[in-house]
Amino acid sequence: xxxxxxxxxxxxxxxxxTGGLAIYGIISKNNLIKKIIALTIFGDVVNSLIIFIGYRxxxxxxxxxxxxxxxxxxxxxxxxxxSVDPLPQALVITAIVINVAVIAFLVFLVxxxxxxxxxxxxxxxIRIDRGGST
Amino acid sequence: xxxxxxxGVIIFVSSLILFVILSYIAVTGGVGKHPSEEINxxxxxxxxxxxxxxxxxxxxxxPEAVTSILWDYRGFDTIFETTVLFISIGxxxxxxxxxxxxxxxxxxxxxxxxxxxxxxSVKIISSIVVLLSLNLALRGYISPGGGFAGGSAYSxxxxxxxxxxxxxxxxxxxxxLHKMINIRTIGLLGxxxxxxxxxxxxxxxxxxxxxxxxxxxxxxxxxxxxxxxGSLIYLNISEFLVVSTEFIIIFLAMFLLLKSTKGEAx
Amino acid sequence: MIEFPLLLIAYFSTLGLVFTxxxxxxxxxxxxxxxxxxxxxxxxxxxxTLLAPDILLVYLAVGFxxxxxxxxxxxxxxxxxxxx
Numbered sequence: 001x002x003x004x005x006x007x008x009x010x011x012x013x014x015x016x017x018t019g020g021l022a023i024y025g026i027i028s029k030n031n032l033i034k035k036i037i038a039l040t041i042f043g044d045v046v047n048s049l050i051i052f053i054g055y056r057x058x059x060x061x062x063x064x065x066x067x068x069x070x071x072x073x074x075x076x077x078x079x080x081x082x083s084v085d086p087l088p089q090a091l092v093i094t095a096i097v098i099n100v101a102v103i104a105f106l107v108f109l110v111x112x113x114x115x116x117x118x119x120x121x122x123x124x125x126i127r128i129d130r131g132g133s134t
Numbered sequence: 135x136x137x138x139x140x141x142g143v144i145i146f147v148s149s150l151i152l153f154v155i156l157s158y159i160a161v162t163g164g165v166g167k168h169p170s171e172e173i174n175x176x177x178x179x180x181x182x183x184x185x186x187x188x189x190x191x192x193x194x195x196x197p198e199a200v201t202s203i204l205w206d207y208r209g210f211d212t213i214f215e216t217t218v219l220f221i222s223i224g225x226x227x228x229x230x231x232x233x234x235x236x237x238x239x240x241x242x243x244x245x246x247x248x249x250x251x252x253x254x255s256v257k258i259i260s261s262i263v264v265l266l267s268l269n270l271a272l273r274g275y276i277s278p279g280g281g282f283a284g285g286s287a288y289s290x291x292x293x294x295x296x297x298x299x300x301x302x303x304x305x306x307x308x309x310x311l312h313k314m315i316n317i318r319t320i321g322l323l324g325x326x327x328x329x330x331x332x333x334x335x336x337x338x339x340x341x342x343x344x345x346x347x348x349x350x351x352x353x354x355x356x357x358x359x360x361x362x363x364g365s366l367i368y369l370n371i372s373e374f375l376v377v378s379t380e381f382i383i384i385f386l387a388m389f390l391l392l393k394s395t396k397g398e399a400x
Numbered sequence: 401m402i403e404f405p406l407l408l409i410a411y412f413s414t415l416g417l418v419f420t421x422x423x424x425x426x427x428x429x430x431x432x433x434x435x436x437x438x439x440x441x442x443x444x445x446x447x448x449t450l451l452a453p454d455i456l457l458v459y460l461a462v463g464f465x466x467x468x469x470x471x472x473x474x475x476x477x478x479x480x481x482x483x484x
Contacts, residue, residue, distance in 0.1 A: 007406040008168060012160045014413040018420050020153030025424045028145045031482045033429055033474050037436045040467055041420050044443040048413075049160075051450050054177060055169035057402055063451040065278060066185045066197035069361060076188070085177030086184075086199035089452045090208065093200070094215040096458055097282050097377065100466055101222040104384050107474045108226040114478040121483050200454045270457060278453035286461040293469060381466065388473050 004057065011052070019045040032110045032120045036103060043099045047092045054085030064089065180207060195343050195355040195364035196275045202342075204280065205369045209329065209340035216325065216376060223380045230387040256298030260291040267291070271374035275363035281370040285377025293385050301389050311386050314379045321375030328368045342366065408449045415442040427482045433471045440467065 022045060025038030055061070064086035066079050114120050117128055167174065173181075185197040194202035204212050271284025295304045332341040337350030342364040344352040353364040416439045423435035440463030448456040 003403050004406065007403060007410055009161050011406065011410050011413055013157050014410065014417050016153050016157040016160060018413070018417045019156070020149050021417070021420050021424060023152065024146060024149040027149070028142055029424065031429070033471065033478070034424070034432065034482065036474070037423055037432055037471065041423070041436060041439060044416075044440065044463075047455075048443055048446050048450075051447060051452055051455065052169060052409075053167060054173060055405075055450050056173050057169050057171055059402055061405075061451055063278070063453050064181060064199035065453070066199075069197060069276070071185075071187065073188075076186075080178075080182055083173075083181045083199070084451045085173040086180050086203055087174065087177045089455055090200050090203035091211070092452075092455055093204065093280075093282050093458055094212055096455070096462055097286070098215055098218050098222075100286070100462055101219045101226075101380070103467065104470055105222045105226045105229075107470045108229040108387075110474050111477045112229050120478050124483075200452075279457055280454060283454060283457040283461065286458055286466065290461060290465040293465065385469075388470070 015045055015049060015052075030122045032113070032122065036106055036110070039106075040099070040103060043095075047095060050088045050092055050095075054088040056082065056084045058082050190343070191346060193343055194366070195352075196366050198275055198277070198280075198366075200278075201275055201280045201366055201370070205366050206340070206342040206364070209369075212373075213325070213329065213340070216322070216373070219377070219380060220322070223383060226384060227387055253299055256294050260294045260298075263287060263291045263294070267374075267378075271370055272367070274370045275366040276361070281373025282377055284370075284374045286381060288374070288378040289381035289385065292382055296385065296389055301386075309382060309386065311383065311390075314383050314386070318376055318379040318383070321372045321379065324372030325369060325376070328365055328372065340365075405449050409446055412442045412446045412449065415439075416446070429475045429480055429482060430472070433468055433475065436471075437464065437468045440464065 019042060022038045022042035026035055026042065029035055029038060058081075060082060062079060062083045064083045066076070068075060071079070110120055113125070117125055119125055119128065172178075180199050180203055183192040184194045184199040184202040186193045194206040196202045196206075267284045267287035267290075269284075270279030270287060271281055274280030274284065292304050292309050295307070329340040332338060332348075332350045335348065335350035337348045338345075341348065341350055342353055343355075344350055353368075354362060355364055356362065419435045419439040419442065423432045423439060426432045426435065440459070444456055444459045444463055447459055
């Protein structure tokens, strides 16, 4: 097994461990703001996995931007042979901006919940909802 | 208490199992392909054609493959993403709106706060941020950047000014809520006009350059010596207006709400 | 040198894992937000190493500017410490 393969497996392992930790945080943390923090981390993990699939394992990969406006044949051929995949990057840009909007909505929702119920702890909210005291 | 510990253990064990299975699937190639010497054939198509000056059949007129995918090849994705942004910002505003009266809140504050050095450096840094973000948005079809990067960078500048000076300062600069909503509408209008113009020549919605099956001549790539990159520059500027003003709307709502309830508590 | 970017990515993702753990463990929410910002920066560097300059630029603005300020706003409006 070559060094490249070992590194690939290690990166997958670490990134999925981060994702598992984030899912654990989303499900089991009691504080709603902690849940939102875990959600932002989970978004990062998914985005980095998507970009990682489009990476190119050549000695000198290039970003998907042609460096010249009047390329000659040789430059164009080099670019085509060694550019990374632009499609996952385009998908991830929109995903990041949507994520921001959704997180902003959730933050306003949490503040609203606190104004109405006086708590942002999940079990306390359930207790209040069932008619008990805080 | 005992039940809570038990459910915590169950959640931990099940997310551990999920993580082990997912890593196994990923390592054996289940989530798609691994990075290798070749990229996906679809991505290779975009790399080949986005600025193919030797065969202009499917080209987008921009050396920036990511921007040309965003606004040309997969423009519908981005349009619906803008819709999602629109709706969720609207939802956040609805949640904030019942709480406060917007017009009463814009009153001058007393002029205490941070020292002169901090205030001056905040002004300098935020003007640098504005220049950088305009550069990102306007040159997004040649260099990395574009409407999204420029818009989210631009919205940092009023945020710095709010936290360094005051909310009154930026309302005096002209960052008022209704004005922001109007500018956002101008941006959305720009997006729809640029995407619908090709229909006059029976082209596709969001068409950029001429395609073999249509008579639409395509947006101009060069006007004289000036390189414009087809429709991408107009769409980038419109998206810059939309994204930056929507984030600024969120921040204005946030800080006005913060001030109002502080006043109620005292 | 094919392995060098992969080594960098492995380093940054390990950093991200460590700070994710700190962010989820800490009872002080402001500290948790700071840890998650460091995690965001390390993921932004991953995007940069994977040759995605557009995403690097978007994510620097988002992860370093917008997320922490939104979350700090939520903390300042509610409670700073987690219960239990």
